[in-house]
Amino acid sequence: MVRAARDPEERIRERNMRLIIKAGIEIFARKGFDGTRIAEIAEASGLPKANVYYYFSSKEEIYTAIIAHLLASWDDALKYIAPEREPAEAFKLYIKAKLEYTRKNMAESRLFASEIIQGARFLSRKDREHIRQVTDAHVAVVEGWIAAGKMLPVDPRHLFIMLWASTQFYSDFEPVAVDALKKPRLKADDYEKAATTITETILRGILRQP
Amino acid sequence: MVRAARDPEERIRERNMRLIIKAGIEIFARKGFDGTRIAEIAEASGLPKANVYYYFSSKEEIYTAIIAHLLASWDDALKYIAPEREPAEAFKLYIKAKLEYTRKNMAESRLFASEIIQGARFLSRKDREHIRQVTDAHVAVVEGWIAAGKMLPVDPRHLFIMLWASTQFYSDFEPVAVDALKKPRLKADDYEKAATTITETILRGILRQP
DNA sequence: TTGAAAGTTGACACTTTGGTCAGCTTTTGT
DNA sequence: ACAAAAGCTGACCAAAGTGTCAACTTTCAA
Numbered sequence: 222m223v224r225a226a227r228d229p230e231e232r233i234r235e236r237n238m239r240l241i242i243k244a245g246i247e248i249f250a251r252k253g254f255d256g257t258r259i260a261e262i263a264e265a266s267g268l269p270k271a272n273v274y275y276y277f278s279s280k281e282e283i284y285t286a287i288i289a290h291l292l293a294s295w296d297d298a299l300k301y302i303a304p305e306r307e308p309a310e311a312f313k314l315y316i317k318a319k320l321e322y323t324r325k326n327m328a329e330s331r332l333f334a335s336e337i338i339q340g341a342r343f344l345s346r347k348d349r350e351h352i353r354q355v356t357d358a359h360v361a362v363v364e365g366w367i368a369a370g371k372m373l374p375v376d377p378r379h380l381f382i383m384l385w386a387s388t389q390f391y392s393d394f395e396p397v398a399v400d401a402l403k404k405p406r407l408k409a410d411d412y413e414k415a416a417t418t419i420t421e422t423i424l425r426g427i428l429r430q431p
Numbered sequence: 432m433v434r435a436a437r438d439p440e441e442r443i444r445e446r447n448m449r450l451i452i453k454a455g456i457e458i459f460a461r462k463g464f465d466g467t468r469i470a471e472i473a474e475a476s477g478l479p480k481a482n483v484y485y486y487f488s489s490k491e492e493i494y495t496a497i498i499a500h501l502l503a504s505w506d507d508a509l510k511y512i513a514p515e516r517e518p519a520e521a522f523k524l525y526i527k528a529k530l531e532y533t534r535k536n537m538a539e540s541r542l543f544a545s546e547i548i549q550g551a552r553f554l555s556r557k558d559r560e561h562i563r564q565v566t567d568a569h570v571a572v573v574e575g576w577i578a579a580g581k582m583l584p585v586d587p588r589h590l591f592i593m594l595w596a597s598t599q600f601y602s603d604f605e606p607v608a609v610d611a612l613k614k615p616r617l618k619a620d621d622y623e624k625a626a627t628t629i630t631e632t633i634l635r636g637i638l639r640q641p
Numbered sequence: 642t643t644g645a646a647a648g649t650t651g652a653c654a655c656t657t658t659g660g661t662c663a664g665c666t667t668t669t670g671t
Numbered sequence: 672a673c674a675a676a677a678g679c680t681g682a683c684c685a686a687a688g689t690g691t692c693a694a695c696t697t698t699c700a701a
Contacts (some may be wrong), residue, residue, distance in 0.1 A: 233668085233678070251549055256465025259659065271680050274660065331548050334604070338541050338548070339461055341606040353610045373635075378612050379628035383597045385607075390596035394544070396551040397595075400563045402588050418589035425583075426632035430640050443648065443698085468688065481650050484690065 238276050240266040242290060245283050250332035253339055254284055285343055288336065291329050292348055295322075302359045308366045309428060312384075313420050319388040320419075324412050327392045334393040356381065375427050387419050448486050450476040452500060455493050460542035463549055464494055495553055498546065501539050502558055505532075512569045518576045519638060522594075523630050529598040530629075534622050537602045544603040566591065585637050597629050 244265035248257050259280055263270040277283045301314040323330045336343060356378070363377035391398050391407060399406060454475035458467050469490055473480040487493045511524040533540045546553060566588070573587035601608050601617060608617060 237678090253463040253466045253545075253549070255467075256463045256549075258657080260657090269680055270659090271661085271682095272678080275678070275680090278660085280659070335463075335545070335548050337604045337606055338545050339463070339466075344606070349606075349610055352607070353613070356611050375632055376624065376628045379625055380632065382600055382608060382611055382625070383593070383629060383632065386596035386600035386604075387593045390592055394547045394596075396547055396554070396559075397562070398592060400559055401566050401592055403563070414586065415589055415592070418586045419593060422585055422590065422593065422636035423632065424636075426634075426636035447648090469690085470688080479650055480689090481652095481691085482648080485648070485650090488690085490689075 234276070237266075237268060237272070240268065241273055241276060241283065242287055245287050246291075246328045246332055249284060249287060250328045250335055253335050254280075254343065255339075259283075281343070285345075287332065288343055288348070291333060292351065294326075294329070296355070299355075302362050304362050304365050308363075308372050309424055311362075312423060312427075316384065316388060316420050316423070317416050319384070320391065320412050320416050323388055323392040324407075324409070327395070330389060330392045334389065370429070372427050373429060380423075380427065384419075384423070388415075391415055444486070447476075447478060447482070450478065451483055451486060451493065452497055455497050456501075456538045456542055459494060459497060460538045460545055463545050464490075464553065465549075467494075469493075491553070495555075497542065498553055498558070501543060502561065504536075504539070506565070509565075512572050514572050514575050518573075518582050519634055521572075522633060522637075526594060526598060526630050526633070527626050529594070530601065530622050530626050533598055533602040534617075534619070537605070540599060540602045544599065580639070582637050583639060590633075590637065594629075594633070598625075601625055 241262060244262045245257075248261050248265060252258075252261075257280070259273060260270050262283065263273045266273070273283075277286070299315065299318060301311050301318060303311065341349070359381060360377040363372065363375075363380065366372040367374050367377075391412060395407060398411075402411060404411060451472060454472045455467075458471055458475060462468075462471075467490070469483060470480050472493065473483045476483070483493075487496070509525065509528060511521050511528060513521065551559070569591060570587040573582065573585075573590065576582045577584050577587075601622060605617060608621075609615070612621060614621060
């Protein structure tokens, strides 16, 4: 027999890999690549260490699988910066979507931040090229709006950095946000208040005054 | 003899501790607490590992010494949010100072970010209380400006988060900033461009229109 | 000059870690 | 029913890690 005797939905393999990835996201996010112990991932996923190694042949393989999984899930969230939209509407939706994503996927968000702070060692050339292209597309749209007189001439690249930074902050640096906002922990309505403050401030900052 | 036979400026001790701290900042910033190996700090500081342990009795002791050293050096930088100033001037100087500090102290900046992402495990209650008080003072000043009609009623806490996030980003997430700005690396004038974009956008966002 | 404190360090002890493996059990197409 | 593929895992290893220590050298106040 040539083909494997597998496949009714790949149940076991799929499930276990998902458990490992899920546990890995949490732990890599908190400890970074070098700080993470595979035994800890094994324990958190409820599998023996040797079983983890049955699915992944090294720590790096788990890590890069997670990074890939993570980048893939990002593109969906952020398709609001489109030329046919009005800037006010587009930025409002963009800010809201980013804050929502970052709130619901804190660990992923932190893992990415951690990877970058640690020097982006495991972001492939392809990954970085992809990020650059998405940025370029967004920048082009904003430049179009500026040319059309719908926006003040704000440098689009620095503008996007402001947006990314402001939205990521609440999840990546939650302990600081908690102290700054004097809340015991951040809840949905703190993110909503963040969305309105950021949106209102940025929109006044980039739109022509009526 | 009761007192030690030491002290003409504490030369050796001071110098070696400084070397260890300096090396530690770089490495802890890149690897996080758990990911950092003392042997690496020893090598980077040019001292044998056993000599590092002569000055610090554990990894944690080095790390907390660095955190303390770092928080102390922060208060200086940011005294521009003061009631007697006009908001426009104050925020402009604040943004400039923060970007300058973060550019000239990248490793410290990253180390702090790393510590927060990893859950602020080694920030003492006192450290966090201190951060909270500095924030409260700044918030009070902004509330004063709002009450005096010098500013639009923007939530001050979320406003400061926007400022921190936007300024920190360039150093903490430099690889992403580099890709977004399409530069091979960030130089002084990229930080200046950042300062003007952030300042202009934020000021339009928070000031009454003329 | 001298001796006590400070500083230095190679070698060591002990623990944790990433990763392997041989042999076991379970699943599944036929 | 059954064999082959898939899945599982306790036990193990070499390497790397933290922290210790005894013996050595350097420094410096008296």
